[in-house]
Each structure stands twice: as structure tokens, then as C-alpha cells.
Amino acid sequence: MSWSPLGKKNKLRVYYLSWLRNKILHNDPEVEKKQGWTTVGDLEGCVHYNVVKYERIKFLVLALKNSVEVYAWAPKPYHKFMAFKSFGDLVHKPLLVDLTVEEGQRLKVIYGSSLGFHAVDVDSGAVYDIYLPSHIQTHIQSHAIIILPNADGVELLVCYEDEGVYVNTYGRITKDVVLQWGEMPTSVAYIRSNQIMGWGEKAIEIRSVETGHLDGVFFASVRSGGSSQVYFMTLGRSNLLSW
Structure with missing residues (x-):
């Protein structure tokens, strides 16, 4: 299932994955005939x-x-x-x-x-x-x-x-x-590896969820000509991983 608050009234709608998959593949006419979602109760303002x-x-x-x-x-x-x-x-x-x-x-x-x-x-x-x-x-x-x-x-x-x-x-x-955090994050998420990620304007910080200690940082470097490189730096290492 997939979830999304939608519309002016912000109702919560639940989409069935079989219906979403068929919207892409178009390989099951029977699924396409069915309504692919349902709202959760009559709730508004989610x-x-x-x-x-x-x-x-x-x-x-x-x-x-x-x-x-x-x-x-x-x-x-x-x-x-x-x-x-x-x-x-x-x-x-x-x-x-x-x-x-x-x-x-x-x-x-x-x-x-x-x-x-x-x-x-x-x-x-x-x-x-x-x-x-x-x-x-x-x-x-x-x-x-x-x-x-x-x-x-x-x-x-x-x-x-x-x-x-x-x-x-x-x-x-x-x-x-x-x-x-090193800077004010716009959002924070737990990533299921005993770590949390904080998205900032300059970098993405990865920290231990148990101690709050900084484990690593993603950041980008813009090169001449407009191209950019993404780096991941971990504490205790002198080298950088890049993409």
C-alpha cells in the first residue's frame, strides 16, 4: 500500500500497490477497471x-x-x-x-x-x-x-x-x-541502522541514534562548468568517498 494526503481537504488516501503497478505496466485489464484507492474514514485536515x-x-x-x-x-x-x-x-x-x-x-x-x-x-x-x-x-x-x-x-x-x-x-x-546538529535541518529521519539523518542546506549529517555522535557527512562540491561531485566523509578516516 501507498499513502498520501490529497486535495484541498487533505484527506488521507490509501493506494493499492497492484493498481499503481498496473498504471505503469498496463498488463492487467481487470485491475485497471477497479478503483485503486480508498480514503481513511471521513477525516479531513491530515x-x-x-x-x-x-x-x-x-x-x-x-x-x-x-x-x-x-x-x-x-x-x-x-x-x-x-x-x-x-x-x-x-x-x-x-x-x-x-x-x-x-x-x-x-x-x-x-x-x-x-x-x-x-x-x-x-x-x-x-x-x-x-x-x-x-x-x-x-x-x-x-x-x-x-x-x-x-x-x-x-x-x-x-x-x-x-x-x-x-x-x-x-x-x-x-x-x-x-x-x-551542525546546522538547522529541514527534516530528520531514522534510517534503521541505529543512525539518524538530518538534511541541512549545506550537508546531510548522519549521527548515532543512541549517542548523537556524528558518524559521517554527505556534501556536494560544485566544479567549474556547473558540474558537481557528492562526497561522503566519515570520522576517523582521512579519505573521502565520492560519487
Whole structure:
């Protein structure tokens, strides 16, 4: 499946890969006759979403303009996401969202706003702050919520502005370390190798997700005539890899 918020109302649409493949190959007339997508409920104003798999269960968590919605995948004969939980009238408008399963038992929604990061206990509906950067007096840009591997879904790295802080889902600082990017990233992503990438205007930084230490940098060098070369430099090596 492929996902995309579309249209003026920002509804979340789910595309079937068989239909997308046939749009390219045109080798199955029967598939071409079918509608290749479906919308998730009647939700409008989708800001961000995440698909989270836990054992054999697949959840879809969505950040809307003033609420967070949680859907669960229903297998055949339904074969679609169905509404599971809804948390409306949030004090802080969600800008990005994720879902974690604490110690294999408790579901918690984690979301970022322009003031910091917050959690929602899915069972009780209780909403509380897990990290507010009090040293920043203006609104912040939230980049990423990263659930740390091998931590039972409890420990997080939350990235905002040009920093990242290690906290748990109860709002306690877990490491006396602040990840500091070399420049303000436009986006941050976890790349499944115990590393995170931060895209800046001048370079792409790769850092350890556990320590925040810089592992390497991608950067480009523009040559005369307009051609460019991309380099990857790793710490502790004197040579550069180039493309």
C-alpha cells in the first residue's frame, strides 16, 4: 500500500500497490477497471500520519488540525483500517505523530507541537507533556519522534530546531546528552541502522541514534562548468568517498 494526503481537504488516501503497478505496466485489464484507492474514514485536515506495526497488529495514527486519530487494520473480509480511538480538542495542535507500545502492554500516542512534545495514554485518554524546551521562548519546529530500539517502547529521541533530547514516555530526561546538529535541518529521519539523518542546506549529517555522535557527512562540491561531485566523509578516516 501507498499513502498520501490529497486535495484541498487533505484527506488521507490509501493506494493499492497492484493498481499503481498496473498504471505503469498496463498488463492487467481487470485491475485497471477497479478503483485503486480508498480514503481513511471521513477525516479531513491530515497534517501527519504514521503506520506502526506491533506483532501482528497494524495501527495507523493520524495528526489532524486539532485532534489525533488512531485506526487499526481489520483483515478480511473488511480489509481496511477501522476507527479505534479518537482524541479531540487537544490544547496543543499536533504537527507530527507516532505511536508506541510500552513494554508490550500500553499504547501511547506521542505527538509534537509548536511548543514541544506530548503524550496521550490511549486507554485513559490522559494527555500530558513529555518535553517542553523552556530555553526557547518562541514556537519551535518539531522534526522527528524516534522510538529508540531495544528500549521496550519507553525511551525516545525527540528532535526539534537544531537539537535532540533523550526522554522517556513519562517525561523524564534519560540521558545527560543533547544532540546538536551542525546546522538547522529541514527534516530528520531514522534510517534503521541505529543512525539518524538530518538534511541541512549545506550537508546531510548522519549521527548515532543512541549517542548523537556524528558518524559521517554527505556534501556536494560544485566544479567549474556547473558540474558537481557528492562526497561522503566519515570520522576517523582521512579519505573521502565520492560519487
